[in-house]
């Protein structure tokens with residue numbers, strides 16, 4: 380498929396990229412070639428915080444082309460809350476996210492541990508898979524024998540139909556089980572990996588001073604964002620709440636005036652202590668629509 384003068388043509392060649400990727404490329408190219416498009420300023424932390432006094436939304440504005448302030452829209456009536464500068468808000472967010480931060484070394488150790496679990500599970504699954512496949516073969520053989528018996532007049536048509544139905548049901552059941560084995564294989568690993576990677580990416584967002592990324596991580600890992608008296612509060616989502624409880628971070632490390640990164644532990648105290656292990660195992664087996 381290719382685009383020529385704005386019209387879409389189906390080429391004779393085998394498509395080298397998916398339609399989705401093609402559309403994405405077109406989008407990017409159009410964006411780049413459009414000189415009229417003005418870069419509109421977006422406020423990274425706007426849109427999901429509520430005022431703790433009146434419950435109205437928190438909005439943002441830029442002043443003197445330099446400072447960004449967040450404040451209550453006051454659309455629900457009288458409210459005495461004052462603004463907060465974006466820099467201060469970002470600091471508070473970093474401070475809170477630090478509780479679920481996982482450093483590189485810890486991330487590697489967790490992944491090693493998960494790879495071991497994955498291998499063990501893979502061995503177990505392989506056994507189940509072989510067993511189910513053998514059962515399936517047996518049923519197929521029995522079904523063909525059944526047909527022979529019917530054709531040679533050893534059994535009646537009624538007997539044949541009844542038995543055949545039984546075999547078909549058993550066959551479908553086995554096929555579904557096999558499918559489940561294939562599907563469930565690395566679901567947990569991918570899920571856990573995503574959680575750990577998200578926690579690990581906090582330091583990168585900080586180092587790059589990337590407030591958009593920080594905001595994404597915040598919304599992915601937290602909920603119920605309330606701003607009151609220039610203080611942001613929220614709760615960690617599952618399973619990040621679990622991580623924050625088990626992550627080894629001494630609160631002494633965090634002083635508002637000093638970035639916490641230099642001295643932050645960002646690891647499970649003793650990664651394979653009973654408590655950390657329970658946390659990691661739980662995360663591994665954790666099932667959700669996250």
Ligand SMILES: [Zn+2]
Nearest residue numbers: 430433451458
């Ligand atoms: Zn308010």
